[in-house]
Amino acid sequence: MPKFRIVTPAGASFSNSGGGYSFEMEALENLDAEIVECPTTEEAFIAAAKGADAIYAKGMKFTRRMIESLDKARVIALGTVGVDYVDVVAATAKGIPVTNCPDTFIEEVADHAMMLLLATHRRAIEQDRMVREGRWSEGRPQLLQVPRLMGQTLGFIAFGRVARAVAERAKPFGLRLMAYDPFLDELKIAATGVEPVSLTDLLKQSDFISMHLPATPEAVGFLKEKHFRQMKPTAIFINTGRGGTVNEPALIKALQEKCIAGAGLDVLAVEPPKPDNPLLKMPHIILAPHNASASARFDPARKRRVGQELALVLSGRWPMSCVNPSVLPATDLKRWQPVSMDRGPNS
Numbered sequence: 001m002p003k004f005r006i007v008t009p010a011g012a013s014f015s016n017s018g019g020g021y022s023f024e025m026e027a028l029e030n031l032d033a034e035i036v037e038c039p040t041t042e043e044a045f046i047a048a049a050k051g052a053d054a055i056y057a058k059g060m061k062f063t064r065r066m067i068e069s070l071d072k073a074r075v076i077a078l079g080t081v082g083v084d085y086v087d088v089v090a091a092t093a094k095g096i097p098v099t100n101c102p103d104t105f106i107e108e109v110a111d112h113a114m115m116l117l118l119a120t121h122r123r124a125i126e127q128d129r130m131v132r133e134g135r136w137s138e139g140r141p142q143l144l145q146v147p148r149l150m151g152q153t154l155g156f157i158a159f160g161r162v163a164r165a166v167a168e169r170a171k172p173f174g175l176r177l178m179a180y181d182p183f184l185d186e187l188k189i190a191a192t193g194v195e196p197v198s199l200t201d202l203l204k205q206s207d208f209i210s211m212h213l214p215a216t217p218e219a220v221g222f223l224k225e226k227h228f229r230q231m232k233p234t235a236i237f238i239n240t241g242r243g244g245t246v247n248e249p250a251l252i253k254a255l256q257e258k259c260i261a262g263a264g265l266d267v268l269a270v271e272p273p274k275p276d277n278p279l280l281k282m283p284h285i286i287l288a289p290h291n292a293s294a295s296a297r298f299d300p301a302r303k304r305r306v307g308q309e310l311a312l313v314l315s316g317r318w319p320m321s322c323v324n325p326s327v328l329p330a331t332d333l334k335r336w337q338p339v340s341m342d343r344g345p346n347s
Contacts, residue, residue, distance in 0.1 A: 004033035004314050007049045008056035009040040023303035024056070027311040042066055049073065054310050057086050064090040075099060075313040079302040081293070082242065083323050084215040092324040099309040099319045103161060104301045105293035110165035112292035113240040116264030117170075117208050120236045120286050121149060147207075147234075150174035155206030157223070159184055159194065162240070163212040167194055178202055203230040208238060215242040223247060228254035235260045240292045243267035252278050255285070266292040 006028075021035045028035075038048030040060045046069040049055060055062075055076045062076070067090040076091055078100045091098045119125065123142055130139050154170050156163040159179040167177050171193065178195040179202070186196040203209070209231065213219040223246045231237075237260055239246060248269040254260050262284035268277070271290055279285055309319045 002032050002034040004028075004031055004053040005051065006033060006035045006054045006056055006310060007038055007045070007052040008035055009045065009059040010037040011040065011059055021303075023300050024307035024310070026304060027307035028314075031311055031314055033310070033314060054314060056306060056310070060085075062086040067091050067094055067096070070094065070096065075310065075319065077306045077309045077313075077319075079306045081105065082215050084242070084244075088324050092327050095327050097313065097319055097322045097327050098324050099306075099313075099321050100323055101302050101305045102321050104305055105295075105298065106161050106165050108295045108298070109162045109240050109292040110169060112266060112288070113162070113166045113210055113238055114169045116238050116240070116266065116286055116288070117154070117210070117236070118149075120238070120262050120264040120284070121146065121208070123284065125286055126283055151176065152207040153178065153205055154208045154210060155179065155197070155202040156181075156194070156210050156212060157199070157202065158212040158214070158241070159189055160212055160214075163210065164192055166210060167192060175208075178206065199227075200230065203227055204232070206235060207232065208236050211237070211239040211245060212241045213245040215244055219245045221245070221247045223250070225250035225253060228259050231260050233258060233261060237263040238265075239263070240266045243269045243271065243290075248279075255279075255282055264288075266290055 024035060025033075033053075035056060036048070036052075038044055042063060042065065045060075045066055049066070049070055051071065052073050055070065055073050057076050057078050062085060064087045067076070067087055073096055076086060076096055076098045078086065078098065081100055081102055081104075083098060083100050086098055088098050123146065126142065127139050130136065130142075151174060153176040154167075156167065156177075156179040159181040163179065167179075170177060176195075177193065178197045179189050180197055180199045181189065189196040197205075211223070213222055219242075221244070225247065228237075228250055231254075237251065243265075246269070251263065255263065256278070263279075264286045265279070266288040267290050268279070268287075270277075273280060279287065309321070312319050
């Protein structure tokens with residue numbers, strides 16, 4: 001019998017199906033560990049996870065009851081950036097570290113955000129439809145109403161790693177950059193060539209607003225109708241973070257009433273959207289199926305990261321990316337050894 005037993009719900013996670021666990025096992029092969037699948041129901045998981053040394057969370061919601069039933073697990077590892085499908089509060093109370101992959105897909109998401117900004121600004125989808133529908137002569141008149149990109153202002157709501165990568169991409173286009181992030185020192189924002197501002201100033205001055213808030217309980221519905229009403233009527237809203245951070249009815253109303261001009265959205269409140277969602281029929285909206293992080297390296301990279309985090313914890317070391325580091329004082333400090341590599345910020 002293997003020394004370490006890692007339990008995970010059966011089947012693939014939200015991305016590609018199949019494939020097994022060869023990428024995860026690369027880091028685990030010398031630890032005498034095995035990954036065991038269980039049915040994707042709460043009761044079946046609770047039964048299967050008894051005595052498990054670690055949990056590989058994917059494919060289902062991990063409730064407080066499921067986490068409280070864990071009697072031996074040292075870690076709950078996720079192969080995603082978002083951790084909203086795991087009750088992190090319950091895991092913290094249980095003294096179990098929860099790991100994610102915060103820095104694995106930064107470049108892809110930043111590329112996607114910049115793509116949405118450029119495509120919405122230059123009306124790329126609408127221009128494409130004009131050509132296909134025999135409305136060739138309408139293209140130039142539309143763009144004659146669009147201002148030059150150089151000199152426009154891009155504002156970031158939250159200035160974590162993805163936002164900083166977008167800022168680097170935006171600088172060569174001559175955009176003025178500003179950011180609102182109450183959890184980040186103003187000098188650190190300014191050091192990147194981005195102006196730290198209040199939320200009100202950002203909303204009033206930005207021509208493009210890029211949303212990067214993480215999916216935390218405090219961030220749910222953060223942007224409300226009053227915020228959209230402070231934006232310029234020519235502003236374009238970009239969201240590659242989480243749909244839940246925006247009050248979607250307020251966004252829809254702002255677009256319908258022309259409080260803002262358009263939006264580029266990789267994420268929505270309900271995914272996939274219901275057929276009657278008004279966003280689906282609005283002309284100056286570009287939608288993507290929550291795939292900003294996707295590329296050919298997506299599955300291998302995140303699965304290898306899960307394996308690395310599991311291996312670190314099972315060998316008595318602290319993980320690289322722990323979303324609830326406050327569990328450390330509640331655990332046996334003698335169990336943990338420092339990781340030699342730089343863990344970096346978890347934003």
